[in-house]
Amino acid sequence: MANYYCENCGAKNSSVAGLTSGNCKNHPNGTFKGKHQLYEGTEKSQYTCKLCGTKNSSIAGLTSGNCKNHPNGTFKGKHQPAK
Template identity: 55%
Template sequence: MPNFYCEYCGTKSSSISSLTASSCSRHPLGGNRGKHKLYEGSEKSKYNCKYCGTSSSSLSSLTGSSCSRHPEGSNKGKHAPAL
């Protein structure tokens, strides 16, 4: 059975509908101001940030820290996973 993950916070769910129905604590508009967004990439042993290349073993740890090369400015946004 496949797992589905949120692109913003790495939350794991067994279905797309249950994932996207819940509020996301790391939503770009602010904590719990939007729903989880489906990460459309595959499960990997390492996830890389599409802005700076930082890698992590989980989506939640990657998206939990600030990115020095974020488009909104240095450390003004979180790392975003590359597909």
């Protein structure tokens, strides 16, 4: 069975519909101000931030931290997983 993940917070669901129906704590518009967005990459043993290269074993772990190279400013946004 496949798992689907939110690219902003790492939430996991067994269906795309189930995932994208929920509000996301790390949504770019603000906390819970938008739906989960589907991570379109594959499941990996290590996820890398596409902005700064930080690595973590889960999307949730990666996106919990602020990124030094975020477009909104240094540490003014979360890490973003590369596909």
